[in-house]
Amino acid sequence: MSDSDFRNPMDELVVGTVRKLVGKTDVGIGDDFFELGGNSIIAIRLAQALSAELGIARATRVIFKNPRLSDLSDALNELVAS
Secondary structure, eight states: OOGGOOHHHHHHHHHHHHHHHHHOOOOOTTTTTTTTTOHHHHHHHHHHHHHHHHSSSSOOHHHHHHOBBHHHHHHHHHHHHH
């Protein structure tokens, strides 16, 4: 998937943040966080970054429950909307 496959701004935020944290540029919205090399430490850093950007409580559990980036994006959109 390419950047043009983003469905919404949350997709772009999630993918961009994951790219920075795992040090890869070939990350798409359909990728799995852990298959990209993510681990529990990086998940905590991702949660901190996304929580700060979105103004929500730490999202670590959401990452572990939704490792596919598209699912994570959807879950975060739901959290922000509630």
